Amino acid sequence: MEYTTQRMVTYPHLNAAGILVGGTALSWIDQDAMVYAANLLETSRIATAKVSEVVFNSAANIGDILITGVELVRVGKTSITLKCELRNKTTNKVIVQVEEVVLVTIDFNKKPTPHKLYKEKMAK
Incomplete structure (x- = not known):
């Protein structure tokens, strides 16, 4: 990874319980996957097609430094599948895991390409 x-x-990233908002964590994962x-792929014409089950393993608190890990899992004709996680840099605990983020390349008409x-x- x-x-x-x-x-x-x-x-601004905290919820009422004083921990990282889940939606913020997912937004960061989506952005980093993109x-x-x-x-x-050497293009920014990419759209998120699917995000699999999201597993929250531990909380993130104010001041924590989080790192995002991304790994290529599969390559399709118009899509790629990535595995992503958000990890606490200090404790090395996984905060969030997403087994599959499927991204699709699109043309100027927003059709898969x-x-x-x-x-x-x-070509090989």
């Missing part, structure tokens, strides 16, 4: 993005949990895919990895595979 490749860990590239780091964020600090600050007051950036990973954009770099891998074959991506770079598929085209390279077909």
Whole structure:
């Protein structure tokens, strides 16, 4: 798994219980998956098609530094599937795990289109 993005949990990220809002964690995972895919596929014309079951393993508190890990799982014709997690950098505890984030490359009409990895595979 490749860990590239780091964020600090600050007051705007907290819920009434004083821990990281789940929706904020999912937003960070989605954004980081998009950036990973954009770099891998060399395009930003990508849309999220599916996010599998989300598992919250532990809480994140104010001041925690969180890192996002992303790993390529599968390559399709128009899509790629990634595994993602948000981890506490200090304690190394996993905060959130998502087994599958499916991202699809799209054309200017917002229709699925074959991506770079598929085209390279077909050219061989």
